[in-house]
Amino acid sequence: MTVQTYHAPRTREEAVALLAADPAARVLSGGTDLIVQMRAGRAAPSSIVDIKNISAMQAVLGNDGRYTIGAAMPCTGLLRDEGLCKAWPGVVEAANLIGSVQVRNRATMGGNLCNASPAADSVPALIAAGATVLVVGPAGMREVPVEDIPVSPGKTSLAAGEFVAEIRLPVRPPRSADAYLRSIPRTEMDIAVVGAGVSLTLDEAGTCTAARVALGAVAPTAIVVPEAGAALVGTKLDDAALDAMAAAVRAACRPIDDKRGTAEYRTAMAGVLAKRTALIAAARARGEA
Amino acid sequence: MNAPEPKGKFRVVGTRPVRPDGIDKVTGKAIYGPDFVTAGMIQGAILRSPHAHARIRSIDTSKAEALPGVKAVVTSADFPGQSAKIIAAGETSSSLQNIAATCMANGKVLYIGHAVAAVAATTKAIAEAALKLIVVDYEVLPHVIEVEEALAEGAPILHEGMITKGLDPAPDRPSNASMVFTLAGGDVDAALAASAVTVSGHYRTAPVHQGYIEPHACVASWNADGQGQLWISSQGHFDLRNQTASVLHMPSSDLRTYPLEIGGGFGGKTGIYLEPVAMLLSRKAGRPVRLTMSREDVFNASGPAPGIVADITIGASEDGTLTALKLEFWNQAGAFPGSTIHSGVMTALGAYRLPAYFARGWDVVSNFAGTKAYRAPGAPQVAFVVESCLDDIARKLGIDALDLRLKNAARPGDPGPTRVPHGAIGYVECLEAAKAHPHWSAPLGPNQGRGVAGAFWGNYGGQSTAAVALAADGSVQVTTGSPDIGGSRASMAIMAAETLGVPYESVRVTIADTGSIGYSMVTGGSRVTFATGKAVIGAAQKVIATLVERAASLFGVEPGQVEWRDGAAHCLDGERAGESLSISAIAGKAGQFSGPIVAELAVNPLDYLPAFAVHICDTEVDPETGNVSIIRYTTVQDVGTAIHPDYVEGQMQGGAVQGIGWALNEAYVFDGNGRMENPGFLDYRMPVASDLPMIDTVMVEVPNPAHPYGVKGVGEAPIVPPLAAVANAVARATGLPMRQLPLSPDRVWAAIQAAK
Numbered sequence A: 001m002t003v004q005t006y007h008a009p010r011t012r013e014e015a016v017a018l019l020a021a022d023p024a025a026r027v028l029s030g031g032t033d034l035i036v037q038m039r040a041g042r043a044a045p046s047s048i049v050d051i052k053n054i055s056a057m058q059a060v061l062g063n064d065g066r067y068t069i070g071a072a073m074p075c076t077g078l079l080r081d082e083g084l085c086k087a088w089p090g091v092v093e094a095a096n097l098i099g100s101v102q103v104r105n106r107a108t109m110g111g112n113l114c115n116a117s118p119a120a121d122s123v124p125a126l127i128a129a130g131a132t133v134l135v136v137g138p139a140g141m142r143e144v145p146v147e148d149i150p151v152s153p154g155k156t157s158l159a160a161g162e163f164v165a166e167i168r169l170p171v172r173p174p175r176s177a178d179a180y181l182r183s184i185p186r187t188e189m190d191i192a193v194v195g196a197g198v199s200l201t202l203d204e205a206g207t208c209t210a211a212r213v214a215l216g217a218v219a220p221t222a223i224v225v226p227e228a229g230a231a232l233v234g235t236k237l238d239d240a241a242l243d244a245m246a247a248a249v250r251a252a253c254r255p256i257d258d259k260r261g262t263a264e265y266r267t268a269m270a271g272v273l274a275k276r277t278a279l280i281a282a283a284r285a286r287g288e289a
Numbered sequence B: 001m002n003a004p005e006p007k008g009k010f011r012v013v014g015t016r017p018v019r020p021d022g023i024d025k026v027t028g029k030a031i032y033g034p035d036f037v038t039a040g041m042i043q044g045a046i047l048r049s050p051h052a053h054a055r056i057r058s059i060d061t062s063k064a065e066a067l068p069g070v071k072a073v074v075t076s077a078d079f080p081g082q083s084a085k086i087i088a089a090g091e092t093s094s095s096l097q098n099i100a101a102t103c104m105a106n107g108k109v110l111y112i113g114h115a116v117a118a119v120a121a122t123t124k125a126i127a128e129a130a131l132k133l134i135v136v137d138y139e140v141l142p143h144v145i146e147v148e149e150a151l152a153e154g155a156p157i158l159h160e161g162m163i164t165k166g167l168d169p170a171p172d173r174p175s176n177a178s179m180v181f182t183l184a185g186g187d188v189d190a191a192l193a194a195s196a197v198t199v200s201g202h203y204r205t206a207p208v209h210q211g212y213i214e215p216h217a218c219v220a221s222w223n224a225d226g227q228g229q230l231w232i233s234s235q236g237h238f239d240l241r242n243q244t245a246s247v248l249h250m251p252s253s254d255l256r257t258y259p260l261e262i263g264g265g266f267g268g269k270t271g272i273y274l275e276p277v278a279m280l281l282s283r284k285a286g287r288p289v290r291l292t293m294s295r296e297d298v299f300n301a302s303g304p305a306p307g308i309v310a311d312i313t314i315g316a317s318e319d320g321t322l323t324a325l326k327l328e329f330w331n332q333a334g335a336f337p338g339s340t341i342h343s344g345v346m347t348a349l350g351a352y353r354l355p356a357y358f359a360r361g362w363d364v365v366s367n368f369a370g371t372k373a374y375r376a377p378g379a380p381q382v383a384f385v386v387e388s389c390l391d392d393i394a395r396k397l398g399i400d401a402l403d404l405r406l407k408n409a410a411r412p413g414d415p416g417p418t419r420v421p422h423g424a425i426g427y428v429e430c431l432e433a434a435k436a437h438p439h440w441s442a443p444l445g446p447n448q449g450r451g452v453a454g455a456f457w458g459n460y461g462g463q464s465t466a467a468v469a470l471a472a473d474g475s476v477q478v479t480t481g482s483p484d485i486g487g488s489r490a491s492m493a494i495m496a497a498e499t500l501g502v503p504y505e506s507v508r509v510t511i512a513d514t515g516s517i518g519y520s521m522v523t524g525g526s527r528v529t530f531a532t533g534k535a536v537i538g539a540a541q542k543v544i545a546t547l548v549e550r551a552a553s554l555f556g557v558e559p560g561q562v563e564w565r566d567g568a569a570h571c572l573d574g575e576r577a578g579e580s581l582s583i584s585a586i587a588g589k590a591g592q593f594s595g596p597i598v599a600e601l602a603v604n605p606l607d608y609l610p611a612f613a614v615h616i617c618d619t620e621v622d623p624e625t626g627n628v629s630i631i632r633y634t635t636v637q638d639v640g641t642a643i644h645p646d647y648v649e650g651q652m653q654g655g656a657v658q659g660i661g662w663a664l665n666e667a668y669v670f671d672g673n674g675r676m677e678n679p680g681f682l683d684y685r686m687p688v689a690s691d692l693p694m695i696d697t698v699m700v701e702v703p704n705p706a707h708p709y710g711v712k713g714v715g716e717a718p719i720v721p722p723l724a725a726v727a728n729a730v731a732r733a734t735g736l737p738m739r740q741l742p743l744s745p746d747r748v749w750a751a752i753q754a755a756k
């Protein structure tokens, strides 16, 4: 592992210039993916652009119910923002399932997203939440839905010189909440065999008025399953609605067989987890949990 | 001092002092294998095979040799020719040819990760760059991984010309089965036919790794005059020295070997991998050379434990009395012959009274790293089969699982596995303690199941040397050649302090290099507290004899008139009767006598006794996901006498946890090319702390009368029952047989689905 140059820019503009100047440069956030990959010889960047020193890159800002999270905010740092934890418990819990406490003290949601692993834990939760990211680059800034960043395992839609500066969470309507669950053989330090994020809104009578369901590790990227969300809308999340949602989830799965689980198991688990996640989100939306 | 004293009589034995090596280890000062540095040392790296099975047509190292900074390149051509002579290789034995081929492939590579060449250079980066310049021309051969593939008609043969040993008549064609070991007695088929009930099962486990945290590492220095030095982290620097010297055709005493602290071994650090390669690199380079393995190397190229395939039938009468046991199992031995079939067979026959029995193990080679000892080598897999089948008998007869075992448990005087009668064993005491434990009768919730399993493990004694020397101030230096893996410095200090009658803190223990004390076998077979302990106690007794003699001379009486008590010589007779001389008073006068007080003792005790254990495990199975949670776990074990109870309990807990990992998620996963897909701790899933409840321990003390303090080996028995205890618990939680390990969520889920 030999890196020629390490940069620690102080502004977004500097970072963009450095990234644009070296096509083989890589952004460094927490490094919990990048450094592991470099040590294994799977990544060999010629220069490293560490974004942690850029202003607001490690902050959570709440404004009129919206949240802006710096792309290099460590996962454990999210726990310190009470408002964020209340508004988006599913996103915060997903980010805080990653690795161990030591890993999460470094690891970030920005890195989790841009590493583009189909099994990244925070990504389905962010997609379910309707999160967007602010991408900055040589051509300026653009706001992109989270689900549009990863395009295939290890690949993103970011253009040369671009990086993710912020993760943005929308205003949360009343009586709504989110949740995330994953299936792993152990209790921690593991990679999701399946991950499920659900964000939903109930009306005063407890009927679901909006729902987004997103899945990890069942396709080349995390996916949103509109049919699954639609199966919940207009229901009180009775068994029939949950079964219909689970069926939609299973139908959307295109998993692979690998050392972490068979395609059949992954598909079945996606349905099981989506149901359980929806029930947790609903209980939170009702103020019960 | 030959009979065990009642517990209350011990002053130090049975106490829990802080271990003497503790501070260095928790503060990071202790020097482990990969930490050691010596003057002028350069770095080595090893080129490893990308093929599971291939003939090496040629190796061109010229470009690597030409790279600036490269000081030496070594291939099998640099190794002396080897004979087929079998030598001790830690807890197993192997031919010199195979020991050498484990270090460096000779003509053929037998697994992905097999070493084919090595480089030493001024930096690790240069050494690694040089590896890329070595050109190996391979003729790729078909490979086999599973036992069934290896034994199939027309399977590629790993060791050409290998004829199965132990069959009569001997087969006339070579195969991948190296050996068969059988123990049989009585007419097993007739006994099964006459049994009121019989249960059969087909079982399978995967190869697993010991998972020690510290990777293999060594530094070697080989001088032009033929003398060398080796710094290693191992379970036995004498045995590793002997293996290295044998492979290199050098006198053992020319190779002074220094032990470094060891970060776990569990049987996996009883043989050589890097040592002769580092030596050859050093001789060529004229510099000391370090070699280390990465975690991936450790998984691919050290010695995991074999998987097994097994068929078993057990018969019993209506009241649960066992009538016969018939077992045949096939060890997935990895690339080299010599896996643990003998101890596997013994495991099947050691714990219960069996009027008729047939137990046969097959040693079958295939294309992954040669397997090695792993804590109670060969026993956990076989105990999984036997103890699962016993559970089926208990269920079929409606008998309590512990009662069934109590009814049939081996008692002192009953025939052991080789029909030598058992000595003072404590299996019944363990079963009774398990039955009396509140865990056994605690209520269970939905989707929960309780499993139990017993264990027999033979233990070992063997050769050890120890020295006890007194300083002029009376403080005590104990020296042994047994690496401290589980707290044995503390145990040696306790036994020496107990014997001498001095405080624990006045005894210090050194693990000496091969140039500083006589031979000791590996730390393995749960032998050190027993055998090295006997050497320490015996040497301390010799020191006491000298102290008494000198005190007698100082008192002006005969030695028979002096009593050694509480760390002092007491004059019993004559003018000075009632006076005493402390250990320091006598030691300080060494100049008036024939010199310093020191005694050395070499022993080879074979009066060790086996260990027995019973584990109770509660699991909860998520019926929708197949995830298994261990919600309660109790270990009960006959520990002889617990010299340092903390470290005995630590062994019981550690063994249980490793066994739980083996049962739940650990497995070598191979792709179609014979490549291990999970050579790292992310996907080779050992349990993490949050996966486990507190492991409860119950020490049952049935002392070994042949040891001054009653010691029996304790380190290995606790890994024997967990595979079956967990599987039996899952079987009871789901109502389904669980005959293949690991019980990963997808496998348990598939079993639940299939039963729907």
Ligand SMILES: Cc1cc2nc3c(=O)[nH]c(=O)nc-3n(C[C@H](O)[C@H](O)[C@H](O)COP(=O)(O)OP(=O)(O)OC[C@H]3O[C@@H](n4cnc5c(N)ncnc54)[C@H](O)[C@@H]3O)c2cc1C
Pocket (backbone or CB within 6 Å): A026, A027, A028, A029, A030, A031, A032, A033, A034, A035, A036, A051, A071, A072, A097, A098, A099, A100, A103, A106, A107, A108, A109, A110, A111, A112, A113, A114, A115, A119, A120, A121, A122, A158, A162, A163, A164, A165, A189, A190, A191, A192
């Ligand atoms: C022991 C261990 C356990 C783990 N367990 C989990 C787990 O349970 N779940 C899980 O999902 N992951 C897990 N991971 C993976 C990793 O920790 C996460 O993906 C983490 O969120 C990555 O964040 P990071 O800040 O460390 O990323 P980095 O390693 O810094 O970066 C990851 C990738 O994204 C790029 N990148 C980073 N930030 C940006 C940005 N702002 N804009 C553009 N590109 C960027 C980098 O160039 C790199 O390619 C684990 C890793 C380890 C080592």
